[in-house]
Amino acid sequence: MVFALYPGSFDPVTKGHLDLVERALPLFERLTVAVAINSSKAPTFTVEERVELLRAALPADPRLEVATFRGLVVDYCRQQGIGAILRGVRTVSDFEYEYQLALTNRHLAPGIETVFVMPSVQYSYVSSSLIREIVRNGGDAASFVPPVVERRLRERLRPS
Amino acid sequence: MVFALYPGSFDPVTKGHLDLVERALPLFERLTVAVAINSSKAPTFTVEERVELLRAALPADPRLEVATFRGLVVDYCRQQGIGAILRGVRTVSDFEYEYQLALTNRHLAPGIETVFVMPSVQYSYVSSSLIREIVRNGGDAASFVPPVVERRLRERLRPS
Amino acid sequence: MVFALYPGSFDPVTKGHLDLVERALPLFERLTVAVAINSSKAPTFTVEERVELLRAALPADPRLEVATFRGLVVDYCRQQGIGAILRGVRTVSDFEYEYQLALTNRHLAPGIETVFVMPSVQYSYVSSSLIREIVRNGGDAASFVPPVVERRLRERLRPS
Amino acid sequence: MVFALYPGSFDPVTKGHLDLVERALPLFERLTVAVAINSSKAPTFTVEERVELLRAALPADPRLEVATFRGLVVDYCRQQGIGAILRGVRTVSDFEYEYQLALTNRHLAPGIETVFVMPSVQYSYVSSSLIREIVRNGGDAASFVPPVVERRLRERLRPS
Amino acid sequence: MVFALYPGSFDPVTKGHLDLVERALPLFERLTVAVAINSSKAPTFTVEERVELLRAALPADPRLEVATFRGLVVDYCRQQGIGAILRGVRTVSDFEYEYQLALTNRHLAPGIETVFVMPSVQYSYVSSSLIREIVRNGGDAASFVPPVVERRLRERLRPS
């Protein structure tokens, strides 16, 4: 049985991410949702806040854990004895990028396999960046993110 | 732990298919490679021959079995208690077709998830139909199919 | 104000087609849903049956009519004083094919514009051919086609 | 009959934009070309300059007006009683991005439909950013933008 | 300096093909336009007719010749001392198919390189099959094929 990693920036976690976790959970013995620490981007939420929102939004399940990692995804997998990387694909652009990443990771760590699952079609068109754009412009993101995230997004991006 | 189905026409099995099986085998408790019985196509090999070639080419592994099925993939999965459908994706065209198929299957059977794995890049450009075309025109397909299949393809498509 | 044509084979009409008609209807003064008479294909339903199913499935609306045409779409538009061709696009493959068709039609008839609308995301992955495949294999197509079409499909493709 | 909005950054307006307006104008009762006020980007021309260039380049037509808007496109449409959003698509990448945007807008405002029209093939490969790049490097953009824009682009990007 | 082969079915030759030949001619010492003899398809014109139409439509140039070949493209190249295969790409679907073909040919004959050139944008949306469809339906194909081909197409596809 295999341990899996679901890496991402989760800035913030969306209903699309949660849907993917729910679909993938039965496939693995343990699933670690891991926030990548990437110093070069300017995120909306800090790594700590993103972890906290993930913890609040994810279902309580002994097979599920939240973590952070720095450096290459495959190095983290090797340290943790993780054999599969989980990724969602929604669009052709997603697919091409994920394909290149998966082949690069396979080259760097031949024993670790990337596994793709498709999110529910009702979340297929929403990305974290589109959601931030909606909230920044005064729109309602409640259909795209869980309530706790929706409130925090409004506080962060629409302060006045 | 999950039982998985790798459905296809396998007319004939290629090194790309074998590579995918090898990659996916550690992810599942049991993996059934299943030839779809589709009366409307004119195949190169009969269903029985395709099963025989799969048996000859696949590694001996207690988790691995070969089967045939008629009708909807999801109906066969439900009958057999299978929770995951395995598919390989290599190209954008593959991806779009598989995406539509996966969403249709999810609608028909919500509890069964389609899981995508990418074949090795060295097999990313070969399909069964391209291989048949090569053999039919006198080319050498030994890099693309296992020896037993290569011999049978030559006999079938280049008889004289 | 503009008259529009929604051409297709409609073999048979799906909920995706109906959704597109509903979305496009407010945009035009009159919308003609027209079955292309194409002698080279082997359809599941005759042209007459397809027209009958369209009539049964489409809402009663004075702006909406059902027709058939033979020959080039643009010639029919010119005969009928129609200034816009309506088409749905769901996937990248759809898009590329429709793009080539639209540019060819524009070249043949510069005054007639092709207009694209996207069907509801819940119908984005279903095509008439996938639906026929489902019914032929004993699956339930009731979510994808209106009741009258579902019954006729079962009679036609699953007679015994 | 429907009022339509053609939103964009128009930095600056190109012959491709003008071609699209000309094609779409007969389809609608009124067409508003609207510059999105987006504080986060560093534009080449100010919003006022972009409006001025649009006014200079667009044909005089009572159905056509130029505007600016802040916030969500769909909120502006609702305020103005606009029922259709016009967008041009030229490439597969355009298509995927526009598809996601259109589905998001439909979710936020179900009664407003996005309508796609294809620009003339001779403008299918030029974008505002490519045009700026050409002028910045001393190239001649006269085939891609109207004369008034060409002069202003040269002044702005090639001052010495 | 390199000899090149431009293989295809040319059923019939279009202005897009001629444009590609004109663009590629300066790049090579000799360019052979070669009709693939493919017994499994039902062509509109015989191989002999297609060769005749190519001869009539191509410019007189000592570097240019017309030929036919049977079997694998790379085998023909090797027999003729040809080092490059010329192909046109217009769309993403073209690209994916040609990519797979080029990688397969490279595997079969490592010393022979496939070279891609893009046809003029005004021919980017026309294919031989679309042209046949236009003529069959009574449309005018004179903008897409040279006069000699246009006449022959009309005789063949619109006999009455």
Place this chain on the structure above:
Amino acid sequence: MVFALYPGSFDPVTKGHLDLVERALPLFERLTVAVAINSSKAPTFTVEERVELLRAALPADPRLEVATFRGLVVDYCRQQGIGAILRGVRTVSDFEYEYQLALTNRHLAPGIETVFVMPSVQYSYVSSSLIREIVRNGGDAASFVPPVVERRLRERLRPS
């Protein structure tokens, strides 16, 4: 016979670039690998360093030279009497971007043709940016770049 230009940022040169040069060299009388001087980007290596790494990595061949250029590619080609622009394409996204660029360049300089060659499949998924990311995160890039580049990348991106 034709002189060709292979323009790029080469920040730094990869095995994919070297593979493309090796494949394209027999096709041309002279091949100039040229680093574009682009003041607006923040490169990892200076133009001088990139030229130096190209000189160290490229094979010694009288037909091959390294250069730099400022401004439009087509202006540089005209100054140097170069008739062909060489570009590699690996993915659909590459293809769309290169297609737009090639058509723009053709419009600006009708006599200069862009020629596409595909890199070896084993380098099809690696880009300079992905390689920089690997090295920055402590990964091993030795399979993707020549030894001299690998050492310099480590010094530059992993100083401590």
